[in-house]
Amino acid sequence: MSVEPPAGHDPREPALAGQTLVVIGGSAGIGLATAAHARAEGAAVVLTGRNPDRLRAAAEEVEAAGTSVFDAGDPARLRQFFEELPRPVDHVMVTAGHPSYGSLLDMDDEEAREAITGHMVLAIEVARHVAGTVRPGGTLVLLGGTGARQIRAGLGIAPAVTAALPALTAGLALELAPVRVNLIAAGFVDTPLSARLLGEGLDARREELRAKLPIGRVVVPADVAALAVHLMTNTALTGATYDIDGGQQFVG
Numbered sequence: 001m002s003v004e005p006p007a008g009h010d011p012r013e014p015a016l017a018g019q020t021l022v023v024i025g026g027s028a029g030i031g032l033a034t035a036a037h038a039r040a041e042g043a044a045v046v047l048t049g050r051n052p053d054r055l056r057a058a059a060e061e062v063e064a065a066g067t068s069v070f071d072a073g074d075p076a077r078l079r080q081f082f083e084e085l086p087r088p089v090d091h092v093m094v095t096a097g098h099p100s101y102g103s104l105l106d107m108d109d110e111e112a113r114e115a116i117t118g119h120m121v122l123a124i125e126v127a128r129h130v131a132g133t134v135r136p137g138g139t140l141v142l143l144g145g146t147g148a149r150q151i152r153a154g155l156g157i158a159p160a161v162t163a164a165l166p167a168l169t170a171g172l173a174l175e176l177a178p179v180r181v182n183l184i185a186a187g188f189v190d191t192p193l194s195a196r197l198l199g200e201g202l203d204a205r206r207e208e209l210r211a212k213l214p215i216g217r218v219v220v221p222a223d224v225a226a227l228a229v230h231l232m233t234n235t236a237l238t239g240a241t242y243d244i245d246g247g248q249q250f251v252g
Contacts, residue, residue: 014042015233020089022046024072024126025096027055029191033221034093034228035062041229072096073117075125082129089133091232093141094126102156115157120164127172136178139232142169144185146245166241173239180238182231187245190218214247
């Protein structure tokens with residue numbers, strides 16, 4: 001027997017009701033999925049991205065409260081964005097940037113700097129702005145990966161960045177407290193970025209993972225989004241790294 005709730009009664013208050021989430025790199029993939037999940041939980045979302053058409057479509061999809069078109073790797077534009085951002089802000093998630101692979105010895109100085117800047121320096125720059133923007137008890141959620149933990153030829157500087165991000169996250173959690181800082185370390189996620197990186201090998205990679213992974217399927221952006229929103233709502237979590245790869249790092 002089931003009992004129907006009274007008419008007009010909401011049995012569960014949305015977890016992010018009345019809060020604002022800013023997604024740096026929110027026009028597609030994990031960033032967009034997190035924005036959609038946060039909207040479903042009652043949050044207002046502000047999206048940034050480099051591609052104006054893609055950002056406009058993403059904003060319409062999630063009914064974003066605001067958007068800003070710029071390259072997050074441009075420190076001056078990043079600073080301007082945060083200076084102009086309406087307060088209060090409750091959560092910031094950074095999904096901009098992507099891993100850089102290739103021989104370390106073949107990288108020139110500029111390529112090496114860019115490979116590091118795409119994650120480490122961007123995280124620090126965003127954290128500086130979060131310090132004066134996000135309310136106490138709010139969150140900064142960073143995005144990293146698990147795929148480069150097993151060092152092998154061809155990964156280039158990615159293993160070094162992967163190893164450094166958890167320590168950076170812990171340090172930022174201490175310096176930004178009571179704002180909470182956490183790192184999501186994802187394996188293969190079926191996103192447009194994965195499609196661009198793998199090209200014609202995408203379908204083969206999907207099938208390989210479906211056969212190997214303990215969960216029997218590939219990880220999708222909605223999986224990561226659910227974890228991100230949990231990190232925003234669980235106020236006991238800070239300074240930690242949370243793996244989400246379906247067991248990929250255990251089966252190769």
